Amino acid sequence: MKNKKIIAFLSAAILVTTMFAGCGTKATTDGAKATKTATDTSKKKVIGFAQVGAESGWRTAETASIKTIPTLDPTFELKFSDGQQKQENQIKAIRSFIAQKVDIIALDPVVENGWDTVLKEAKDAKIPVIIVDRGVKVSDQSLYAGFLGSDMEAEGKKVAKILVDKFGKDAKLNIAEIQGTVGSSAMVGRQKGFKEGIADCPNYKIVKSQTGDFTRAKGKEVMEAFMKSDGNNINVLFSHNDDMAIGAIQAIEEAGKKPGKDIFVVAVDGIKEYFQFMVDGKANATVECNPLLGPQLLDTAKLILAGKPIDRWVKSKEGVFTAAQATAELPNRKY
Numbered sequence: 132m133k134n135k136k137i138i139a140f141l142s143a144a145i146l147v148t149t150m151f152a153g154c155g156t157k158a159t160t161d162g163a164k165a166t167k168t169a170t171d172t173s174k175k176k177v178i179g180f181a182q183v184g185a186e187s188g189w190r191t192a193e194t195a196s197i198k199t200i201p202t203l204d205p206t207f208e209l210k211f212s213d214g215q216q217k218q219e220n221q222i223k224a225i226r227s228f229i230a231q232k233v234d235i236i237a238l239d240p241v242v243e244n245g246w247d248t249v250l251k252e253a254k255d256a257k258i259p260v261i262i263v264d265r266g267v268k269v270s271d272q273s274l275y276a277g278f279l280g281s282d283m284e285a286e287g288k289k290v291a292k293i294l295v296d297k298f299g300k301d302a303k304l305n306i307a308e309i310q311g312t313v314g315s316s317a318m319v320g321r322q323k324g325f326k327e328g329i330a331d332c333p334n335y336k337i338v339k340s341q342t343g344d345f346t347r348a349k350g351k352e353v354m355e356a357f358m359k360s361d362g363n364n365i366n367v368l369f370s371h372n373d374d375m376a377i378g379a380i381q382a383i384e385e386a387g388k389k390p391g392k393d394i395f396v397v398a399v400d401g402i403k404e405y406f407q408f409m410v411d412g413k414a415n416a417t418v419e420c421n422p423l424l425g426p427q428l429l430d431t432a433k434l435i436l437a438g439k440p441i442d443r444w445v446k447s448k449e450g451v452f453t454a455a456q457a458t459a460e461l462p463n464r465k466y
């Protein structure tokens with residue numbers, strides 16, 4: 132009898148143990164225990180990033196920096212879309228991110244205008260939006276949480292100061308301007324800041340101005356046309372980015388002139404390849420525009436997801452470099 136009681140007690144104990152051993156785990160259809168616990172915290176936070184395109188060395192560096200986010204913090208996943216420099220592609224990407232219910236949308240807008248409708252859709256879907264690099268013009272400032280990027284007007288003013296420091300306010304300068312993508316905040320800001328910066332230089336004349344769409348190939352095309360029509364009259368080139376300046380330098384040489392000597396070449400971005408042109412004496416100065424925005428985007432996303440306040444504008448820190456500093460600075464360039 133005693134043995135029977137012991138067996139009954141042990142059977143009951145085994146039964147109870149088995150019942151509670153699976154607590155917090157769901158038996159999967161094949162009977163194997165799922166590894167997920169009831170309070171599963173392994174769900175990643177997802178950032179959907181709508182990128183402008185891949186038009187320049189600067190853009191390539193920015194994309195590489197943004198793509199480091201999942202490595203910097205493995206609790207984050209990045210969904211990336213290349214807009215190929217078309218606003219309609221970026222709008223499609225944002226709508227796709229909304230449909231996928233991402234946690235955060237980051238947008239680097241190819242142009243300033245035309246975002247109200249799709250940003251309203253993101254707001255209605257309760258998905259915060261961070262604007263990165265280029266800015267947007269919207270009727271309702273609540274359509275995005277904050278902006279990470281450079282002061283483009285300040286960049287334009289820095290270009291003007293390089294010319295004033297080099298030539299003086301009273302010099303006679305005939306300036307060829309190769310603009311960035313028409314309607315982009317980078318083009319609008321740099322052009323506005325530059326014009327304000329030369330406002331009290333009566334003999335600084337912008338004799339040519341046309342867009343090269345931030346690409347090397349179009350920069351070359353535009354400068355070829357400038358050299359054909361007015362090459363002997365131009366003594367300064369202001370290019371809204373280094374890539375277009377590199378294309379223009381080729382056009383200047385093919386027209387039989389010496390870039391960096393016959394024509395003073397100043398641009399914006401600070402990419403490594405342009406520093407080499409300064410070392411080689413074919414370019415004269417660049418205003419840095421920092422593309423390494425990945426870590427800042429991650430930090431801003433974390434603050435938003437934690438319900439903490441963020442700065443409305445997280446300004447990039449950046450400098451100015453002339454040819455005299457290029458040799459020393461070249462090894463330090465990260466992009």
Ligand code: GZL
Nearest residue numbers: 186187189264265317345372
């Ligand atoms: C500026 C960035 C610009 C770069 C170009 O912040 O948007 O776009 O200056 C790039 O090189 O194409």
